[in-house]
Amino acid sequence: MPKFYITTAIPYVNGRPHIGHTLEYFQADAIKKYRQLLGDETLLLSGADENALKNVQAAEKEGLPIKEFLDKYSKIWKDTYGIVGVKLDVFQRGSDEEKHWPGVQKLWKLCEESGDIYKKSYQGLYCVGCEAFKLESELVDGLCSIHRTKPEEISEENYFFRLSKYQEKLIKLIESNTLQIIPSNKRAEALSFIKQGLEDFSVSRSNERAKGVGVPVPGDPNQKIYVWFDALTIYMTGIGFGADEKKWKYWWPADVHVIGKDINRFHTVYWPAMLLSARFPLPKQILIHGFVNAKGGEKFSKSLGNAPDPKEVIDKYGVEAVRYYMLAQVPIDSDHDFTYDRFEEVYNADLANGLGNLVARVAKLCEKIKLNTLPKPKLSESYKQKFEQYKFNEQLVEIWARISEIDREIEKAKPWEIDDLNKLQGLLQNWVEEINQIALDLKPFLPNTSKKIQKLFVQPKIQPIPPLFPRIQ
RNA sequence: GUCAGGGUAGCUCAACGGUGGAGCGGAGUCUUCAUAAGGCUAUGGUUGAGGGUUCGAAUCCCUCCCCUGACACCA
Numbered sequence: 001m002p003k004f005y006i007t008t009a010i011p012y013v014n015g016r017p018h019i020g021h022t023l024e025y026f027q028a029d030a031i032k033k034y035r036q037l038l039g040d041e042t043l044l045l046s047g048a049d050e051n052a053l054k055n056v057q058a059a060e061k062e063g064l065p066i067k068e069f070l071d072k073y074s075k076i077w078k079d080t081y082g083i084v085g086v087k088l089d090v091f092q093r094g095s096d097e098e099k100h101w102p103g104v105q106k107l108w109k110l111c112e113e114s115g116d117i118y119k120k121s122y123q124g125l126y127c128v129g130c131e132a133f134k135l136e137s138e139l140v141d142g143l144c145s146i147h148r149t150k151p152e153e154i155s156e157e158n159y160f161f162r163l164s165k166y167q168e169k170l171i172k173l174i175e176s177n178t179l180q181i182i183p184s185n186k187r188a189e190a191l192s193f194i195k196q197g198l199e200d201f202s203v204s205r206s207n208e209r210a211k212g213v214g215v216p217v218p219g220d221p222n223q224k225i226y227v228w229f230d231a232l233t234i235y236m237t238g239i240g241f242g243a244d245e246k247k248w249k250y251w252w253p254a255d256v257h258v259i260g261k262d263i264n265r266f267h268t269v270y271w272p273a274m275l276l277s278a279r280f281p282l283p284k285q286i287l288i289h290g291f292v293n294a295k296g297g298e299k300f301s302k303s304l305g306n307a308p309d310p311k312e313v314i315d316k317y318g319v320e321a322v323r324y325y326m327l328a329q330v331p332i333d334s335d336h337d338f339t340y341d342r343f344e345e346v347y348n349a350d351l352a353n354g355l356g357n358l359v360a361r362v363a364k365l366c367e368k369i370k371l372n373t374l375p376k377p378k379l380s381e382s383y384k385q386k387f388e389q390y391k392f393n394e395q396l397v398e399i400w401a402r403i404s405e406i407d408r409e410i411e412k413a414k415p416w417e418i419d420d421l422n423k424l425q426g427l428l429q430n431w432v433e434e435i436n437q438i439a440l441d442l443k444p445f446l447p448n449t450s451k452k453i454q455k456l457f458v459q460p461k462i463q464p465i466p467p468l469f470p471r472i473q
Numbered sequence: 474g475u476c477a478g479g480g481u482a483g484c485u486c487a488a489c490g491g492u493g494g495a496g497c498g499g500a501g502u503c504u505u506c507a508u509a510a511g512g513c514u515a516u517g518g519u520u521g522a523g524g525g526u527u528c529g530a531a532u533c534c535c536u537c538c539c540c541u542g543a544c545a546c547c548a
Contacts, residue, residue: 297541
């Protein structure tokens with residue numbers, strides 16, 4: 001049985017998820033459901049990046065011990081998957097010293113053996129208030145713009161990763177689509193970044209700067225492995241790397257990493273380079289989505305209070321409606337503005353009046369007749385081709401065109417005026433078969449609705465069901 | 474500042490050298506099987522601004538304005 005390994009991004013857990021985060025969960029789950037329809041064995045992984053300094057700062061701010069803080073917020077992120085009805089196979093935490101840390105250290109050692117990790121002195125302007133290095137360009141009159149203090153000129157010994165060594169290899173891999181970056185605009189961005197010339201990047205921090213948090217550098221108790229080297233490795237440790245080699249070898253490489261545009265570079269440049277250094281196979285695809293924003297392209301933010309809570313939206317409209325909205329309204333290669341007005345418009349037009357109403361009217365018409373056993377629907381080749389481009393919105397537009405077509409056919413045939421039951425049966429049989437095909441095609445997008453429709457028409461005698469999507473007034 | 478993408482009907486977007494299209498919303502109308510749902514029809518646009526090339530430009534070129542992103546060790 002072919003296997004298909006999907007991941008979503010590994011977020012910081014220093015805040016709460018908002019409605020925009022669900023886009024990625026739905027995309028990843030749609031891919032998983034699609035692969036299952038093809039008969040693949042699937043694994044969907046997410047996790048939490050817990051060894052970042054930002055978490056420590058957030059914990060301090062909330063007055064919680066770091067461990068308690070991480071337990072609390074990791075659970076919130078993990079539970080969000082449950083709220084949106086997406087079943088994760090693995091949620092791998094970065095603070096997991098048993099399963100995660102050995103893998104990070106193992107990857108480090110392999111890169112070190114390849115000669116790609118070396119010690120170098122890093123010089124920079126350090127703002128104590130920010131606990132971060134500042135670039136000249138970020139300073140205002142030579143002072144930190146936030147703390148109004150003069151940053152200290154300090155130098156620190158860090159370990160660096162020889163990213164520069166992989167520049168040409170990465171270009172080749174991406175241009176040949178061996179490492180496939182979707183969509184093309186994000187691929188172009190990655191290529192242009194690499195072609196500007198890659199510099200080695202720092203992969204460790206002193207214990208002091210890391211506040212003692214993180215995976216220790218093997219053989220150097222004074223340094224912690226820095227966040228990207230650590231966080232990205234979750235994609236491997238979550239499936240056994242460093243702990244259960246057999247399981248890891250079975251699932252690795254990832255078939256697709258689903259991520260947001262903000263972390264393009266780390267997934268299309270740093271991560272493949274690290275894997276090349278360790279001589280591991282690369283992920284096959286990186287699928288990069290845009291952001292869901294508030295009205296007018298405004299970023300969702302806590303301080304503006306414009307970021308809807310996923311649970312709130314789902315409690316109000318239902319999980320399938322939100323899932324439909326995200327997959328149908330957000331193109332894979334651009335951002336989208338979410339508003340409740342737009343949401344309700346789409347809900348009524350597509351779900352209540354479109355799909356829901358069609359199913360209801362056909363079901364009602366079927367009460368007079370007896371359906372023959374339906375042929376088993378199959379995914380068409382063009383459907384598969386389309387799906388594998390991950391243009392979810394375009395695919396849904398095609399399905400909705402068929403819904404509309406059936407509505408027109410019904411209008412034309414006027415089945416409610418037909419007394420000849422044989423003729424009526426023939427017409428309805430045909431429509432039900434088409435709807436049954438639509439139900440299959442919708443499975444990755446609207447799994448529950450798909451199931452409800454299939455169940456409704458499977459019996460010879462149709463029993464009416466409550467509306468799939470009650471109209472919003 | 475540099476590079477990339479974009480600015481088209483009220484809204485979301487498609488056309489990417491040959492008579493400006495679709496969906497949604499709004500209007501009218503037909504219809505009743507259906508969730509006051511559905512069908513049909515009409516309406517709706519000096520295609521960001523200005524200039525140029527061309528028989529012909531939303532589409533190619535130039536200038537300008539506005540938005541979005543990337544430009545690395547903050548993720």
